[in-house]
Amino acid sequence: MSTMRDFRIWRGDETGGALVDYQVEVNEGEVVLDVIHRLQATQAPDLAVRWNCKAGKCGSCSAEINGKPRLMCMTRMSVFAPDETVTVTPLRTFPVIRDLVTDVSYNYEKARQIPAFAPPPDLRPGEYRMMQVDVERSQEFRKCIECFLCQNTCHVTRDHEENKRVFAGPRLFIRAAELDMHPLDTRKDRKEFAQAEQGLGYCNITKCCTEVCPEHIKITDNGIIPMKERVVDRRYDPLVWLGSKIFRRRS
Amino acid sequence: MTEIERLSFDVVVIGAGGAGLRAAIEARLHGKRTAVVCKSLFGKAHTVMAEGGAAAAMGNVNPRDNWKVHFQDTMRGGKFLNHWRMAELHAKEAPDRIWELETYGALFDRTPDGKISQRNFGGHQYPRLAHVGDRTGLELIRTLQQKVVALQQEDDANPDSDGCIEVYAECTITEILLDEIGRVAGAFGYRRESGQFVLFQAPAVVLATGGIGKSYKVTSNSWEYTGDGHALALRAGASLVNMEFVQFHPTGMVWPPSVKGILVTESVRGDGGVLLNSEGRRFMFDYVPDVFRSQYAETEEEADRWYDDPDNNRRPPELLPRDEVARAINAEVKAGRGSPHGGVFLDVSTRMPAEVIRRRLPSMYHQFKELADVDITAEPMEVGPTCHYVMGGVDVDPDSTAASVPGLFAAGEVAGGMHGSNRLGGNSLSDLLVFGRRAGAAAAAYHSSVVGDLPQVPESAVAAAVETALAPFATESGENPYALQQELQQVMNDLVGIIRRADELEQALVRLAELKERAKKVSVTGGRRYNPAWHLALDLRNMLLVSECVARAALERKESRGGHTRDDYPDMDPAWRRINLVCSLRGDTVVVEHRPLPAMPVELLRLFDIEELRKYMTEEELAVLESDMTESAIGQSGVEAGAEFGAGRSGSTADGKEGTSR
Ligand SMILES: Cc1cc2nc3c(=O)[nH]c(=O)nc-3n(C[C@H](O)[C@H](O)[C@H](O)COP(=O)(O)OP(=O)(O)OC[C@H]3O[C@@H](n4cnc5c(N)ncnc54)[C@H](O)[C@@H]3O)c2cc1C
Ligand code: SF4
Ligand code: SF4
Ligand code: FES
Numbered sequence: 006m007s008t009m010r011d012f013r014i015w016r017g018d019e020t021g022g023a024l025v026d027y028q029v030e031v032n033e034g035e036v037v038l039d040v041i042h043r044l045q046a047t048q049a050p051d052l053a054v055r056w057n058c059k060a061g062k063c064g065s066c067s068a069e070i071n072g073k074p075r076l077m078c079m080t081r082m083s084v085f086a087p088d089e090t091v092t093v094t095p096l097r098t099f100p101v102i103r104d105l106v107t108d109v110s111y112n113y114e115k116a117r118q119i120p121a122f123a124p125p126p127d128l129r130p131g132e133y134r135m136m137q138v139d140v141e142r143s144q145e146f147r148k149c150i151e152c153f154l155c156q157n158t159c160h161v162t163r164d165h166e167e168n169k170r171v172f173a174g175p176r177l178f179i180r181a182a183e184l185d186m187h188p189l190d191t192r193k194d195r196k197e198f199a200q201a202e203q204g205l206g207y208c209n210i211t212k213c214c215t216e217v218c219p220e221h222i223k224i225t226d227n228g229i230i231p232m233k234e235r236v237v238d239r240r241y242d243p244l245v246w247l248g249s250k251i252f253r254r255r256s
Numbered sequence: 257m258t259e260i261e262r263l264s265f266d267v268v269v270i271g272a273g274g275a276g277l278r279a280a281i282e283a284r285l286h287g288k289r290t291a292v293v294c295k296s297l298f299g300k301a302h303t304v305m306a307e308g309g310a311a312a313a314m315g316n317v318n319p320r321d322n323w324k325v326h327f328q329d330t331m332r333g334g335k336f337l338n339h340w341r342m343a344e345l346h347a348k349e350a351p352d353r354i355w356e357l358e359t360y361g362a363l364f365d366r367t368p369d370g371k372i373s374q375r376n377f378g379g380h381q382y383p384r385l386a387h388v389g390d391r392t393g394l395e396l397i398r399t400l401q402q403k404v405v406a407l408q409q410e411d412d413a414n415p416d417s418d419g420c421i422e423v424y425a426e427c428t429i430t431e432i433l434l435d436e437i438g439r440v441a442g443a444f445g446y447r448r449e450s451g452q453f454v455l456f457q458a459p460a461v462v463l464a465t466g467g468i469g470k471s472y473k474v475t476s477n478s479w480e481y482t483g484d485g486h487a488l489a490l491r492a493g494a495s496l497v498n499m500e501f502v503q504f505h506p507t508g509m510v511w512p513p514s515v516k517g518i519l520v521t522e523s524v525r526g527d528g529g530v531l532l533n534s535e536g537r538r539f540m541f542d543y544v545p546d547v548f549r550s551q552y553a554e555t556e557e558e559a560d561r562w563y564d565d566p567d568n569n570r571r572p573p574e575l576l577p578r579d580e581v582a583r584a585i586n587a588e589v590k591a592g593r594g595s596p597h598g599g600v601f602l603d604v605s606t607r608m609p610a611e612v613i614r615r616r617l618p619s620m621y622h623q624f625k626e627l628a629d630v631d632i633t634a635e636p637m638e639v640g641p642t643c644h645y646v647m648g649g650v651d652v653d654p655d656s657t658a659a660s661v662p663g664l665f666a667a668g669e670v671a672g673g674m675h676g677s678n679r680l681g682g683n684s685l686s687d688l689l690v691f692g693r694r695a696g697a698a699a700a701a702y703h704s705s706v707v708g709d710l711p712q713v714p715e716s717a718v719a720a721a722v723e724t725a726l727a728p729f730a731t732e733s734g735e736n737p738y739a740l741q742q743e744l745q746q747v748m749n750d751l752v753g754i755i756r757r758a759d760e761l762e763q764a765l766v767r768l769a770e771l772k773e774r775a776k777k778v779s780v781t782g783g784r785r786y787n788p789a790w791h792l793a794l795d796l797r798n799m800l801l802v803s804e805c806v807a808r809a810a811l812e813r814k815e816s817r818g819g820h821t822r823d824d825y826p827d828m829d830p831a832w833r834r835i836n837l838v839c840s841l842r843g844d845t846v847v848v849e850h851r852p853l854p855a856m857p858v859e860l861l862r863l864f865d866i867e868e869l870r871k872y873m874t875e876e877e878l879a880v881l882e883s884d885m886t887e888s889a890i891g892q893s894g895v896e897a898g899a900e901f902g903a904g905r906s907g908s909t910a911d912g913k914e915g916t917s918r
Contacts, residue, residue: 059588113298
């Protein structure tokens with residue numbers, strides 16, 4: 006069963022752009038990404054869109070659909086009313102490259118600033134013993150597909166470009182939490198680091214990030230809140246961090 | 257003159273999946289200035305989609321497992337067409353590569369005593385797949401990605417160190433460039449974001465570009481799988497082996513049409529799921545081939561007992577290698593016993609409590625719920641074959657992964673030989689790690705060997721690459737790349753699919769030749785900035801070239817084996833087992849040549865029962881074994897010493913560890 010549907014898609018680049026109207030065929034069972042692909046094949050060959058797996062596994066196809074941050078490949082057309090116009094716009098928090106494609110490098114830069122996994126130096130491959138209950142908490146965070154929908158949604162940076170310098174965002178908070186809870190990570194100051202260097206203090210636990218996570222990771226309850234605890238009763242010495250020179254970038 | 261960004265590295269790795277990242281890490285650990293180039297964002301390569309697990313004979317769940325059994329299973333799965341040396345290295349080194357991931361921070365699911373848990377999979381005799389729920393590929397790629405970042409942090413902290421590792425994401429390589437005497441000198445491509453051209457000057461290039469599945473209409477593969485690495489290798493003068501073997505995974509989604517082909521992981525069967533036809537019959541019992549008869553259960557009762565007591569029962573036929581299951585499903589559907597949407601039923605709902613299903617198969621539960629409105633804890637899934645993996649690939653030296661062109665290496669799905677005519681599930685992820693590491697080490701060693709005499713990229717070659725890349729903009733109102741791609745996918749699906757026939761393959765070659773001509777006239781509009789029509793126009797040329805190789809090799813091989821089934825030659829033929837088909841490019845034409853398969857050393861042959869070998873091999877080959885029977889056994893060290901010739905080999909293998917209960 007196929008019908009004609011109304012789509013509005015933001016077309017443009019960093020110099021500006023506008024919503025463009027399209028009428029396009031939609032078939033039973035299709036997702037928004039299918040429709041975008043049909044538009045490319047029939048009406049707008051150069052329509053820029055990022056995608057990979059079309060199975061909700063890679064986190065490439067993030068966009069805002071009728072204002073809601075979502076994966077295009079996991080948004081079925083059946084969730085919209087038959088006469089509803091579907092509006093697709095690029096993620097608002099990141100600079101536009103072209104059409105639906107944004108520059109998400111901010112997230113990779115922040116990831117590069119978190120001190121890496123630090124296993125016990127004397128432990129050899131194959132000697133690791135960990136119980137399932139002990140790995141489960143970190144495993145939840147490792148489900149993250151890096152779609153950056155949470156990063157896009159968080160109000161701290163959504164309309165505040167200036168906060169990006171000091172705020173790493175929910176995706177990176179759960180990365181810190183994952184390492185903090187990792188049975189083999191030897192660093193004891195992950196919480197302090199999150200507070201002092203990642204801007205955890207800016208988060209006021211609105212839970213908007215959790216709501217948009219396609220992997221249903223309980224970002225706030227299981228990641229952010231535990232990271233905020235205890236920080237109060239430990240001291241953090243920024244000089245130690247500076248001394249480690251971990252952030253000195255190659256010139 | 258078009259502006260070109262020029263960069264210079266010791267080693268350039270094309271591809272940031274499991275193989276590419278592992279290769280890059282190794283090259284950097286050898287102190288090389290290393291670049292990783294990939295078409296998508298960092299951490300989103302196809303490997304991210306792998307679900308079931310990575311096969312490695314760690315023996316954590318069943319202590320009887322060891323590399324020899326893994327080797328045997330791999331050879332059987334590939335119907336003995338595998339390059340024995342690759343299968344051997346893979347089986348021996350896989351456990352170390354998995355354990356190593358833990359030292360990078362990976363968190364696999366655990367056994368009750370705290371070791372890495374291992375699950376059953378088709379064709380593996382023991383539970384062997386290290387996994388994390390059904391998102392193992394994500395764990396693998398994220399772990400390697402984070403290791404790359406960790407190395408970058410080290411480099412940042414030590415600006416004076418020799419090596420480095422840089423990632424060039426959303427950058428597509430369109431050509432490997434050679435110097436005047438035919439050595440690799442660099443790689444040329446464009447940045448998707450800006451459309452700007454970039455030239456990586458490097459004496460060593462590792463291809464880790466994955467597979468070719470996007471040439472088929474129904475596939476589990478992502479858009480990246482346009483066979484770029486295969487085509488780059490061909491155009492650089494290297495050859496491809498085993499291209500006729502394409503794996504159709506038996507269980508892809510079949511409904512709704514827009515998700516047709518998306519994978520339903522084999523773990524569903526490994527964990528107890530059964531295949532049923534429209535009459536409710538577990539039809540796989542009717543399809544156990546003679547070569548596997550002794551290893552598979554004959555009754556449902558025995559099959560069901562196997563899950564709890566694998567030592568005293570034989571395994572269920574649902575866990576036969578993929579080619580067997582895919583053909584069986586195809587036959588059931590043809591015989592009119594299929595499901596409403598042209599597949600068969602795969603049921604877990606009657607086999608496990610809902611809560612167990614949700615815990616063990618979370619992404620499958622999610623996938624069916626969200627995409628098909630099916631609750632797999634309450635009703636069966638509908639599934640059918642989908643194009644999944646290409647066994648064929650760049651012809652490489654097993655130990656060093658070197659292709660025939662000096663400076664060119666290949667690892668992962670883009671390399672051929674390891675899996676023979678059919679890959680076992682789980683053997684790819686471990687293959688990526690084992691041969692990715694070897695490729696990185698060999699590329700580093702190669703760089704050291706030519707550092708005094710580095711190849712130079714001829715400017716004429718750069719100019720030619722620019723011209724080819726810009727051609728689609730120069731053509732006006734020509735062919736639509738999207739339409740051409742769809743036609744190609746239809747041709748491959750209909751005429752070079754799961755069951756093949758000479759007349760259809762000949763027809764396919766005619767159609768492919770037409771498409772090739774039309775592709776020369778493909779035109780695109782708009783600018784160079786993130787223009788998907790342009791990207792596709794350039795990918796098309798690779799897809800067409802690689803599809804031609806598949807069709808030509810498929811026409812040439814007149815037998816049925818693994819991922820190559822001929823309606824007109826339905827049997828496996830021992831004479832054909834001794835032959836590899838090798839594709840190369842002469843001018844514009846693909847040529848297919850016969851080459852004898854390297855013979856397995858006696859020590860490895862002895863791992864098998866002679867009666868089993870008789871099913872695959874000619875008497876002539878087995879004569880070695882019989883005459884040799886009387887001599888005293890040479891022992892495993894003999895294999896090691898005798899076969900240890902490759903470059904870039906360092907570190908230990910898992911040999912010494914077999915039998916221990918690590
Ligand atoms: C749905 C699914 C499930 C699977 N499950 C399993 C499983 O459970 N166990 C298992 O062992 N195997 C599994 N496989 C198979 C396995 O995932 C793949 O074979 C494997 O991941 C391939 O890895 P790779 O490193 O060779 O390439 P990939 O991970 O595909 O990476 C290829 C890389 O090359 C880059 N690239 C390609 N062309 C170019 C170019 N021209 N220029 C620059 N970069 C380029 C891409 O951007 C990408 O980064 C599965 C496959 C699928 C599709
Ligand atoms: S809970 Fe914190 S991190 Fe999440 S959206 Fe709200 S402010 Fe941002
Ligand atoms: S935490 Fe969830 S929303 Fe955020 S990037 Fe990961 S998967 Fe996406
Ligand atoms: S395309 Fe991979 S998540 Fe949508």
